[in-house]
């Protein structure tokens with residue numbers, strides 16, 4: 001990645017953005033973060049989180065940036081220990097995607113996902129994303145909960161993530177929550193079957 005000063009030009013990059021990744025921690029440290037990237041945590045905390053993830057063994061950060069400022073990102077990492085999929089050797093979690101509100105609806109999320117999924121490493125993994133409605137910016141996007149779910153299903157569908165049924169209690173806790181999955185081309189049948197077995201562990205309690 002170019003040093004940030006090399007990208008500063010007299011013409012401001014107000015409407016232009018670059019996509020890049022996986023971005024190493026040193027490069028992230030040199031960038032500013034857009035102060036409206038607060039969907040998951042305050043912006044500066046989010047920048048720290050991106051740096052931490054980029055240092056993890058399976059961690060990858062892709063960003064959209066305008067000049068020296070991160071205006072959007074998508075994260076990948078080993079699933080959190082408390083998720084059942086953390087026990088599967090080939091599962092990679094798409095942890096979060098966020099685009100700053102003033103940069104939304106310009107196709108950046110879609111472009112960022114396409115860029116990240118061009119990485120051949122993705123084909124070695126079963127990528128999962130656990131979409132919990134309490135993470136969604138319903139107000140900022142002016143959408144009802146199930147409209148938002150549809151937007152996300154379509155967005156992640158662009159990189160072939162597909163909705164899967166599961167009895168994972170975090171997903172079944174609310175009907176809007178969804179699990180989406182993509183099998184990499186180089187994932188073996190054995191690993192896929194192991195994953196399929198993990199979708200239902202029979203722990204759901206029906207009332």
Ligand SMILES: CC(C)(COP(=O)(O)OP(=O)(O)OC[C@H]1O[C@@H](n2cnc3c(N)ncnc32)[C@H](O)[C@@H]1OP(=O)(O)O)[C@@H](O)C(=O)NCCC(=O)NCCS
Pocket residue numbers: 039095096097098099100103104105106107108109110111131135136137141142143151152155
């Ligand atoms: C969800 C989010 C990442 C979308 O980012 P974005 O850059 O605006 O998305 P894009 O411009 O690439 O749009 C992708 C598709 O979703 C649709 N879309 C995006 N926002 C929409 C909205 N508010 N209303 C209706 N459709 C919408 C777009 O029209 C586009 O569909 P199209 O290809 O048919 O035109 C962004 O709203 C965001 O950061 N939200 C907060 C964080 C979040 O909810 N993350 C997802 C859970 S991890």
